[in-house]
Amino acid sequence: MKSCLIVDDSKVIRKVARHILETMQFDVAEAADGKEALDHCAQTTPDVILLDWNMPIMSGMDFLRAYRSSVASPMAKVIFCTTENGIGHIKAAIDAGADEYVMKPFDRETLEAKLQIVGCI
Template sequence: MKQGLIVDDSAVIRRVTGRILELLGFVSTELDDGAKALDHCQAAMPNAILLDWNIPNVDTIELLRKLRRVPGADQCKILFVITENDPMLIGRALRAGADDILLKPYDHHAVQEKLEDLGLIARQAQAS
């Protein structure tokens, strides 16, 4: 089963996103802290990370760079979760190693579409 990691300071966002990942066939881990996320990935790199850009007391761009240096990170897809469509932030995140951006607020469909685009889940047939 695929592993997903949600890193966000909001317990509600972690819970909702964890449920979405579970419905999409992932086992999810939810963390609120960048250091814990780095430790978790060093122990067992997940298939996907949803990393919120605004975690207190953390430079998330630097965290993203550190995550990309962990062995096995080349097999992990990282969605950098942002609250506004800021081209400068998006560019920095992509240069630091994010595979794609997920804009808040998001729903099941948005997460599913991103995971499909990244090849982590099979594309679902469209209802006509």
């Protein structure tokens, strides 16, 4: 079974994403900020990480830079899920190591398409 870590400070977004992913047969874990996500990734490597941009304690960009600079291998695929839709934000995310980018709010079809693009389904 594929695994996914949802990193978002919104309980509602985590709940919606969890429901979608579990119907797609993913084993799902959650983190409320980047620091919690790094701690999780130090213990286990998910197949894919759905990552929010704006979070307290450690932002999505700070998490992504720290995660990609770690020596952990194999690395998870990272899909930014955010309301930040400017081309500058998308370019910054890809440059920092994101594999794909999806806008909130998203639905099952959109998320499924992104997961196919990064090779997780």
